[in-house]
Amino acid sequence: MGAKKSDSDRRIGRRALLVGGAAAAVGTGVLARDELARLYWRLPGVRRPRVAGAVDFRGARWVAASEANFRWADRPDDYTIDMVVVHVTQGDLSSAVKAFEDPGHRAAAHYIVGKDGHVTQMIRELDVAYHAGNRAYNERSVGIEHEGFVDRPKDFTDAMYATSAELTAGICRRYGIPVDREHIIGHVEVPGTDHTDPGEHWDWDRYLPLVRKALTASA
Numbered sequence: 001m002g003a004k005k006s007d008s009d010r011r012i013g014r015r016a017l018l019v020g021g022a023a024a025a026v027g028t029g030v031l032a033r034d035e036l037a038r039l040y041w042r043l044p045g046v047r048r049p050r051v052a053g054a055v056d057f058r059g060a061r062w063v064a065a066s067e068a069n070f071r072w073a074d075r076p077d078d079y080t081i082d083m084v085v086v087h088v089t090q091g092d093l094s095s096a097v098k099a100f101e102d103p104g105h106r107a108a109a110h111y112i113v114g115k116d117g118h119v120t121q122m123i124r125e126l127d128v129a130y131h132a133g134n135r136a137y138n139e140r141s142v143g144i145e146h147e148g149f150v151d152r153p154k155d156f157t158d159a160m161y162a163t164s165a166e167l168t169a170g171i172c173r174r175y176g177i178p179v180d181r182e183h184i185i186g187h188v189e190v191p192g193t194d195h196t197d198p199g200e201h202w203d204w205d206r207y208l209p210l211v212r213k214a215l216t217a218s219a
Ligand SMILES: [Zn+2]
Pocket: 001, 002, 086, 087, 088, 131, 187, 195, 197
């Protein structure tokens, strides 16, 4: 988050190509029934079924983001997920939740981790959240916001680091993402961004070992 930036991601993408491919294949009538069952949600106007309120991180609170702030998708089937992007909200949890519920905000992340270590999920990992300010990076990543301000190191609490590391470890496990600084990056490292989060006080030397430890513990 941080400075405002338009991130609406509105072009016809690879998913549209997949949709076209599936529709063309169905048109030939040669697909087996189970293949059709697997592909039908790629047809135009059909969305993969979802369970209302379901979350990808156990114990997360679900609050739906405005549909204007993400794009429905079917990751990792239509886009490979190989990155986690770390953000800082530049505000408190409730104002971040409000912003992501606001269709005028034009941006939102999948998750917000509070100072108390609780996780709010607002977009499913299968969908493309507009958080990175870069279409390709949005399509390949999961975005995690952290409640606080980049210039206030005390905002980054032990509880926040612990839960965020568990969250990132789960994402790395689900999609086979290596736990390193090539794949777990700050918003500031996204090409073309004018954002500075998570800032110099975010402790990467602490965070990555915590992620590795959580990954090992869950194995
Ligand atoms: Zn950010």
